[in-house]
Amino acid sequence: MTQPAGETGHRERRPASTVRARPGRRPGHSSAREEIARAAREQFATEGYDRASLRAIAAQAGVDAALVAYFFGSKRQLFDEVVHISSDSPALIARLLDGDSKRVGERLARLLIEALDEQDRQQRIVGTIRTAAVEADTARMIGDKFASELLEPVVSQLGAGQAPLRAALVMSQILGLGLARHVIGLEDLTSASQDELVAALAPTLQRYLVGDIT
Structure with missing residues (x-):
């Protein structure tokens, strides 16, 4: 029997361009x-x-x-x-130590407030603080790592002594401010300007970093 023109006796394959792609992103998607x-x-x-x-x-x-x-x-x-708050420690240490040691508390306060107001860093820091607030083991791990990688080297280079204690005191301020302003959302703190917060926080950080803590 003669086949009609154009038929081959086999099902034609669909052109590759008409095959429907699977939904969703491919595992190797670059982003x-x-x-x-x-x-x-x-x-x-x-x-x-x-x-x-x-x-x-x-x-x-x-x-x-x-x-x-x-x-x-x-x-x-x-x-x-x-959620790694100390991943850029070398750059932060250099920034904190660049200048008069009598203003290191102000520099740390400024760095902290700016980081907490920057969206990407804020997410990392607030995520860390939220977790630390309810999980003691995680809080200890985060606090120890941040203190040992950033704060203790700064205190040591400032020559004030008692680096672990000073670092822990600074951490108490950082965690307290982050919790009160960005997790609890205390109105007086959320509405305050960066300059107001720096001015209020800097003297305490200055004393903890290089002042008398006895």
Whole structure:
């Protein structure tokens, strides 16, 4: 039997251009890792470590939860990487030590207030503070790391002595301000200008860093 013109006896293959792509981002998408990190910072900042989940982070980033684990491993590893307040310690140390030691408290206060008002850093810091407020082990880990990598080296180079105690006292101010202003949202603190907060905080930080604490 003669076949009609144009038929071959086999089903024609669809042109590649007509095949429907699978929905969602591909695992190798170049921005997936950054999107996951951004979503994780927001989740840790709003929910704290305990309530944030890899599934919720993946949903916000628009990826599969397995991709979060592929890039970052466990939730703890993800937290350590994206909510890291001392990741740029060398640059911060240099900034704090650049100038008269009599104004180091003011420089630290300025750096802290600016960081807390900068959206990306604020998410990281507030996420850390939220978690520290409810999880003692995490608070200890964060406090020890921040103190040992940033504050103690600064105090040591200033030559004031008692670096661990001074670093711990400074941490108490940093955590207290962050909690009161950005987690609890005390109105007098949220409405104050950067200059007002720096002026109020600087003398206490100055004393803790180089002054008499006996």
